[in-house]
Amino acid sequence: MKKFINDPADVVAEALAGLAAAHPGLRVNAGEQYVARADAPRPGKVALVSGGGSGHEPLHGGFVGAGMLDAACPGEVFTSPVPDQILAATKAVDGGAGVVHIVKNYTGDVMNFQLAAELAADEGLSVETVLVDDDVAVENSTWTAGRRGTGATLLVEKIAGALAEEGGKLGEVAAIGREVNAASGSFAYALTAGTTPAAGRPGFDLPDDEIEAGVGIHGEPGRRREKLRPARELVRSALDAILDARPLTRGDRALVLVNGLGGTPLIELYLVFGEVAAVLAERGVEISRNLVGNYVTSLDMAGLSITLTKATDEMIRLWDAPVNTPGLRWGA
Amino acid sequence: MDVALAITWLRAAAEAVTADADELTRLDSAIGDGDHGVNMRRGFTAVTAVLDATEFTGVGDVFVRAGTALISKVGGAAGPLYGSAFRAFGKTLPAGPEVGLADLVTALHAGLDAVTRLGGAAPGDKTLVDAYRPALTAFEEAVAGGAALAEAAAGAARAAGDGARATISMTARKGRASYLGDRSAGHQDPGATSTWLIFQALADVTAP
Numbered sequence: 001m002k003k004f005i006n007d008p009a010d011v012v013a014e015a016l017a018g019l020a021a022a023h024p025g026l027r028v029n030a031g032e033q034y035v036a037r038a039d040a041p042r043p044g045k046v047a048l049v050s051g052g053g054s055g056h057e058p059l060h061g062g063f064v065g066a067g068m069l070d071a072a073c074p075g076e077v078f079t080s081p082v083p084d085q086i087l088a089a090t091k092a093v094d095g096g097a098g099v100v101h102i103v104k105n106y107t108g109d110v111m112n113f114q115l116a117a118e119l120a121a122d123e124g125l126s127v128e129t130v131l132v133d134d135d136v137a138v139e140n141s142t143w144t145a146g147r148r149g150t151g152a153t154l155l156v157e158k159i160a161g162a163l164a165e166e167g168g169k170l171g172e173v174a175a176i177g178r179e180v181n182a183a184s185g186s187f188a189y190a191l192t193a194g195t196t197p198a199a200g201r202p203g204f205d206l207p208d209d210e211i212e213a214g215v216g217i218h219g220e221p222g223r224r225r226e227k228l229r230p231a232r233e234l235v236r237s238a239l240d241a242i243l244d245a246r247p248l249t250r251g252d253r254a255l256v257l258v259n260g261l262g263g264t265p266l267i268e269l270y271l272v273f274g275e276v277a278a279v280l281a282e283r284g285v286e287i288s289r290n291l292v293g294n295y296v297t298s299l300d301m302a303g304l305s306i307t308l309t310k311a312t313d314e315m316i317r318l319w320d321a322p323v324n325t326p327g328l329r330w331g332a
Numbered sequence: 333m334d335v336a337l338a339i340t341w342l343r344a345a346a347e348a349v350t351a352d353a354d355e356l357t358r359l360d361s362a363i364g365d366g367d368h369g370v371n372m373r374r375g376f377t378a379v380t381a382v383l384d385a386t387e388f389t390g391v392g393d394v395f396v397r398a399g400t401a402l403i404s405k406v407g408g409a410a411g412p413l414y415g416s417a418f419r420a421f422g423k424t425l426p427a428g429p430e431v432g433l434a435d436l437v438t439a440l441h442a443g444l445d446a447v448t449r450l451g452g453a454a455p456g457d458k459t460l461v462d463a464y465r466p467a468l469t470a471f472e473e474a475v476a477g478g479a480a481l482a483e484a485a486a487g488a489a490r491a492a493g494d495g496a497r498a499t500i501s502m503t504a505r506k507g508r509a510s511y512l513g514d515r516s517a518g519h520q521d522p523g524a525t526s527t528w529l530i531f532q533a534l535a536d537v538t539a540p
Contacts, residue, residue, distance in 0.1 A: 076367070076370075077367070078366075079367050079371055079408045082405065111409055111411075138511050145507055196365075196366060199370075203366050214511075223512070223515075
């Protein structure tokens with residue numbers, strides 16, 4: 001393992017210290033381990049709190065700021081945050097209008113946020129939970145923990161965050177978040193595994209000519225291995241899987257995210273976006289807005305995910321609203 | 333079981349989890365995300381700190397506080413599951429400095445109920461339930477047959493070990509390993525393995 005770290009045990013805390021030093025607009029609480037907007041709580045505004053394991057940067061801490069999240073709770077690398085820190089963040093940003101928890105559908109995240117929401121309710125806070133489960137690689141059945149939350153988390157946080165910023169009520173903000181999630185599907189490929197600082201070696205081994213299809217964002221292997229093929233073919237397979245689960249038909253509009261998992265250069269991400277655009281053009285689907293880059297990562301994993309969201313006028317309007325965070329910034 | 337034995341058990345569990353952290357991580361790398369050993373070691377280090385710093389009001393109090401420490405420090409699914417199990421176990425024990433074997437049986441049931449309520453796992457889903465449930469059954473049957481704590485604990489540890497090994501052939505239906513589908517078979521479940529370590533620790537500290 002070669003990484004720019006000091007002690008593997010200190011990676012999360014030291015990265016948070018760096019985030020605080022780089023972005024004075026954020027308030028980093030090192031003791032309780034959360035990142036909040038410096039101007040939180042904002043009275044009367046619905047607050048958005050998300051969180052999850054570290055290693056997915058800029059998700060979630062990099063999405064704290066005007067127009068997106070009010071607070072983020074980073075856990076240890078690839079490990080969900082604990083209820084104490086989620087509760088502390090929830091109380092710190094509650095402006096009296098309620099708090100929306102945005103939770104990726106992983107067993108640990110769901111349980112820890114659930115315990116935190118129960119504790120918050122005991123203290124009289126109103127909490128709504130939006131569960132993100134956009135990863136179509138996993139079959140949603142009683143035989144699995146359900147579809148995972150991946151790239152669509154960014155779209156949910158951006159669009160729900162915009163509605164909260166312009167004064168949306170608790171129920172409305174949660175509803176648009178759920179609507180975006182239900183309209184989204186994602187599929188990911190890994191060329192290599194990521195290496196956690198604690199483990200010191202890649203989470204799995206892939207032969208030079210094989211890829212992991214349907215990989216998740218925590219370094220967990222996907223559902224099947226296959227031979228590496230040209231990007232054009234991989235994109236078609238991924239889009240088939242997404243559109244099978246979340247159909248888009250001629251005349252529909254889409255928000256498209258081509259997201260790097262940390263170790264794939266932008267030149268490849270743009271190449272892939274070009275393939276996505278070509279396939280959607282064939283199918284008569286209009287790409288209303290797009291985002292290409294490393295946003296929901298898996299440490300140093302070489303790989304990418306594709307997310308399609310069937311867009312409404314309201315989603316596009318809220319997507320275009322100003323946002324000012326370390327990881328996403330426009331109009332501000 | 334008195335307060336001193338409860339503390340001794342949890343210290344032994346902490347030592348076992350720390351000693352086997354690398355093995356738990358190796359098992360988790362095969363079918364999960366490779367952090368179970370690190371997370372359990374961090375959690376039980378926090379438990380040890382609580383044991384060092386606290387005057388306990390009774391046996392149950394030891395486990396409630398240990399469970400709270402696990403919920404606060406472990407994260408992932410293991411934190412809420414083990415933390416809730418220990419808290420339910422402790423809350424169910426009668427107040428006082430000593431509890432009996434029948435109390436332990438009742439409390440073990442409460443702990444397992446907490447795990448299944450939170451995680452929804454059934455036997456055969458390749459989770460810690462597959463070690464916990466047979467351990468509980470063995471403990472309960474030994475107590476019903478008139479066994480002393482040492483004998484019941486030894487039986488529970490053996491059953492937990494058999495249960496953990498039996499997860500090798502199972503296909504995971506809960507947690508991150510479930511995403512692998514059939515590929516999760518052939519690997520021993522890390523959660524069932526850490527549960528085995530905890531029951532084994534009780535057998536070790538009560539062995540004559």
